[in-house]
Amino acid sequence: MELCTYKINISGTVQGVGFRPFIYALSQRYLVTGTVSNNSNGVEIILNTDTLTLKQFLIAIEYEYPPLASIDTIQHCEMSYVKFDSFEIIKTQDSGNITVNIPPDVSICEQCEKELLDPENRRYGYPFITCTHCGVRYSIIYDLPYDREHTSMKFFQMCKLCEKEYNNPLDRRYHAQPIGCHDCGPELHLVDNKGIKVEVVKNEIKKTVELLNEGKIIALKGLGGYHLVCDATNKSAIQELRKRKKRPTKPLAVMVRDINMAKRLATISPKEEELLVSQERPIVIVQMKDKHASDISPGISKIGLFLPYTPLHFLLLEKLNCPLVATSANITDEPICTNLESLEKLQNVYDYVLDHNRDIVNGCDDSVLMVVKEQQVMIRRARGYAPISLELPFTLKEKVLALGANQKSTIAIGIENRVILSPHIGDLDSISSVEYYEKNIESLERIYKFLPEVIAHDKESRYSS
Ligand SMILES: [Zn+2]
Ligand SMILES: [Zn+2]
Incomplete structure (x- = not known):
C-alpha cells in the first residue's frame, strides 16, 4: 500500500501521563515511522503509514491509552510527504495558547506499591516511589510544558540508574518527571516543634510511628500540604489536638490503612468503596458504625474516611496499623500550610513534623465527596480532581x-x-x-x-x- 504522511493531534490530559511512550510502543507494534511530541494543546504525532494501518493505530489509541490519560479530541489529516527512517520521541514543540490539561495528583499505583514492599527492589521502602502511572503532578508544577525542569524535582539530579529508566521509552518510568530513589531523590526529615532535627537516619517513619503510639501530634507533609495527624484510637491525643487547634467539635477526617479497616469503622456501599479505592483517593463521608466514637465527629453519625495516597502515607499506615486522624494543617479559615515557614504558626499544635525536601509549588487540599442515592456528590473539588x-x-x-x-x-x-x-x-x-x-x-x-x-x-x- 502507498505510504503517506499523517498528522494526528490529541488534546486532553495527555502530558505527564505516559502518552508519548505509549505512542512509541504502538509505533513498534505497527512498524510505522515518524515522531511524537508534546505541544501546548496536547500531543502531536507525525506518521508515515498507509490508510489501513493509520485506522488501526487510531483505534489502538482510543482503546488502549494509559490509565491516567483522558482524551478530549483526536484529529488527523494528511500532510505533504516527509520521509522518516525510524520512530522518535522528539522535544516539546511550543506554540500558541496553552490548552493542555494539567494532570492532577493521584495515588500510588499497584506496581509501585508492590515495588515499595519488595525487599529485592532498589526502591524498597522509598517514600517517594512513583512512575508514569501514578503520583504527584499538579502540586509540583511551576510551568508547562510538564518537564522535570518545570517542577520542584528540578533540584534533584537523577542518579545513573534513574536516568536510564527515565530515558528508556519502553520503561514504566520513561519521562516520569518526579522519579528518584534512595540515592538521588527527595528525603524525609523529622524535626520537633522548635525546628530541631531529630537524629534518626533512615528511620524517620519508624520513629514517627513510635511517637504516634505515644499519643503525640505530628504535622505530616503530604502532596498538596501538611496534615495534623494523631492516633485515631487514642481519645486523649484527639482531645489534645482539638484543644490545641481550638476546634472542640469540628469533624476530623480519618485515614485508614485499607478498605477492610474502613469497613470496620463504617458501613460502606459498593459506590463508596469504589470512590475510596479510586486513584483520586478523596475523603468520602460515610455512615459510622460506632455512634459513640464521638471524639472524631461529635454529635454526627457520619465520618470522613480516606485511604493512603502517597507511598509515605502507605508506609506509615502499614507500620502503625490503626486509623489515623488526618486533618488539614491550617489555622481556622486560613489555607492549608504548604511549607515549614507557614507551618510555624501551628508550633503550639504539633509536637513533631515529618517533613521532606520536595517543595509543594501549588497547595491543594483533600477532596471531599459523599454518595447520595448512588450518585457521587462533590463537596470539595481539590486533590485528584483539580485543576x-x-x-x-x-x-x-x-x-x-x-x-x-x-x-x-x-x-x-x-x-x-x-x-x-x-x-x-x-x-x-x-x-x-x-x-x-x-x-x-x-x-x-x-x-x-x-x-x-x-x-x-x-x-x-x-x-x-
Ligand atoms: Zn506507579
Ligand atoms: Zn536514583
Missing part, C-alpha cells in the same frame, strides 16, 4: 478570568473553548486566604501563560473577590 479542564459549547472571543465569590471560593480561566477550574481555595476572610487566592490566580496565569482580557468578579464591594 480540571472543561469544554465549553462555544468559543470565547476573549481570555476570561472568573473570580469566585467570598465563600468556598475557586477561580477559573477561559481560553478558546476551554475553562480551567482551580482547586477549592476556601473562604476569603483572612489575609492569608486572600494571599493564597492571589497565588492560585498567579499560578494558573503563569502555567497557562495567560493574560486576562476580561475579568468577571462579584459586584459586592465588601467581598475580597
Whole structure:
C-alpha cells in the first residue's frame, strides 16, 4: 500500500501521563515511522503509514491509552510527504495558547506499591516511589510544558540508574518527571516543634510511628500540604489536638490503612468503596458504625474516611496499623500550610513534623465527596480532581478570568473553548486566604501563560473577590 504522511493531534490530559511512550510502543507494534511530541494543546504525532494501518493505530489509541490519560479530541489529516527512517520521541514543540490539561495528583499505583514492599527492589521502602502511572503532578508544577525542569524535582539530579529508566521509552518510568530513589531523590526529615532535627537516619517513619503510639501530634507533609495527624484510637491525643487547634467539635477526617479497616469503622456501599479505592483517593463521608466514637465527629453519625495516597502515607499506615486522624494543617479559615515557614504558626499544635525536601509549588487540599442515592456528590473539588479542564459549547472571543465569590471560593480561566477550574481555595476572610487566592490566580496565569482580557468578579464591594 502507498505510504503517506499523517498528522494526528490529541488534546486532553495527555502530558505527564505516559502518552508519548505509549505512542512509541504502538509505533513498534505497527512498524510505522515518524515522531511524537508534546505541544501546548496536547500531543502531536507525525506518521508515515498507509490508510489501513493509520485506522488501526487510531483505534489502538482510543482503546488502549494509559490509565491516567483522558482524551478530549483526536484529529488527523494528511500532510505533504516527509520521509522518516525510524520512530522518535522528539522535544516539546511550543506554540500558541496553552490548552493542555494539567494532570492532577493521584495515588500510588499497584506496581509501585508492590515495588515499595519488595525487599529485592532498589526502591524498597522509598517514600517517594512513583512512575508514569501514578503520583504527584499538579502540586509540583511551576510551568508547562510538564518537564522535570518545570517542577520542584528540578533540584534533584537523577542518579545513573534513574536516568536510564527515565530515558528508556519502553520503561514504566520513561519521562516520569518526579522519579528518584534512595540515592538521588527527595528525603524525609523529622524535626520537633522548635525546628530541631531529630537524629534518626533512615528511620524517620519508624520513629514517627513510635511517637504516634505515644499519643503525640505530628504535622505530616503530604502532596498538596501538611496534615495534623494523631492516633485515631487514642481519645486523649484527639482531645489534645482539638484543644490545641481550638476546634472542640469540628469533624476530623480519618485515614485508614485499607478498605477492610474502613469497613470496620463504617458501613460502606459498593459506590463508596469504589470512590475510596479510586486513584483520586478523596475523603468520602460515610455512615459510622460506632455512634459513640464521638471524639472524631461529635454529635454526627457520619465520618470522613480516606485511604493512603502517597507511598509515605502507605508506609506509615502499614507500620502503625490503626486509623489515623488526618486533618488539614491550617489555622481556622486560613489555607492549608504548604511549607515549614507557614507551618510555624501551628508550633503550639504539633509536637513533631515529618517533613521532606520536595517543595509543594501549588497547595491543594483533600477532596471531599459523599454518595447520595448512588450518585457521587462533590463537596470539595481539590486533590485528584483539580485543576480540571472543561469544554465549553462555544468559543470565547476573549481570555476570561472568573473570580469566585467570598465563600468556598475557586477561580477559573477561559481560553478558546476551554475553562480551567482551580482547586477549592476556601473562604476569603483572612489575609492569608486572600494571599493564597492571589497565588492560585498567579499560578494558573503563569502555567497557562495567560493574560486576562476580561475579568468577571462579584459586584459586592465588601467581598475580597
Ligand atoms: Zn506507579
Ligand atoms: Zn536514583
